[in-house]
Amino acid sequence: MSTRTSSRAKLTPFLFLAPAGLILGVFWFLPALMAVLTSFTHVSLGSSTDLLSQFRWIGLDNYLALARDPLFLKAFVNSWIYLLGVVPPLVVLPLLLAILVNVPMRGIGFFRAAYYLPVVIPIVVVGLTWKWLYAENGLVNYVAEALFPWLLQHPVPWLSLPETALGAVMAVTIWKGLGYYMVIYLAGLQGIPRDIYESADLDGAGRFQRHLYLTLPLMLPQMGLVGIISCINALKVFAEIWVLTKGGPLDSTTTMVYYLYQQAFENLNMGYASAIGMALFAMTLALSMLNKYYTERFSLN
Helix, strand or coil: CHHHHHHHHHHHHHHHHHHHHHHHHHHHHHHHHHHHHHHHHECCCCCCCCHHHEECCCCCCHHHHHHHHHHEEEEEEEHHHHHHHHHHHHHHHHHHHHHHCCCCCCCCCHHHHHHHHHHHCCHHHHHHHHHHHHCCCCCCHHHHHHHCCCCCCCCCCCCCCCCCCCCHHHHHHHHHHHHHHHHHHHHCCCCCCHHHHHHHHHHHCHHHHCCCHHHHHHHHHHHHHHHHHHHHHHCCCCCCHHHHCHHHCCCHHHCHHHHHHHHHHCCHHHHHHHHHHHHHHHHHHHHHHHHHHHHHHHHHH
16 A cells, blocks of 8 residues: 555545534534633623623633622522432432333333423423413412322412422423433333343342342443433523523522523623633533442442
8 A cells, every 4th residue: 555545544534524523613612612711701792892892801700709699609509409309300210110111011102102292392381381380270289289288278389489499490300301311211221131030030039129139230321321411401401490480589490500691691791601601511520520430330330
């Protein structure tokens, strides 16, 4: 093979990767770099026709301001409450659901489709539906009063009380995410060889024991994946908050992403919003790496 032919062969893979690299560079790396730089500036949009003059370099002032901002600290706490309230149910409940719909029986496809249906419903429709369900004369109060009459003496405006609003939004997120994560688990369950369960049956293992000692350890990689995805989605939740409560009442449902939105697009404070975005990125990255580390460690064990 000549030197020229060899060089062309080495260059070919890079030529195939070039379009994707260009798209990533323009639409991901460049905006990310601009967000990092903007977080060190104070931006006064509309103050001048010269775009560069609207940016003033202020160093770490935005990051120092974050530590003193009570609204950011409240949004930070709300984000973690939201994550801790949403992620465990989204790791466990879809697995139970997937085990239920992994049974070979007639019409099981209907149940799989029914459980997946909330995933494909637009978030605006979901929001309007749950606003009606959470109303004082809605179905949630009706069912709660019927099941727990000693606990619920009068209808509760779930989305209007600071004590209940965040929990109500979390319930909607869990309901909407069940089907999505169920599909991930279902793919994992159907990849487990059947002869493993047949051997367990011969050894006299019951259904509960088979799932505890076989299904659960074999599904750890999928559980880790669901944990990472649901953690990231929980930290960057926005649509449910915006549709259902708009951060209220009394900022009880304001999360970091919703506060970022308020700073960027309501207050036009792009530098401060970028600093919030960088803090969110650091948290998401650290959490994902931690989750990945422990998942791989337990999987290997």
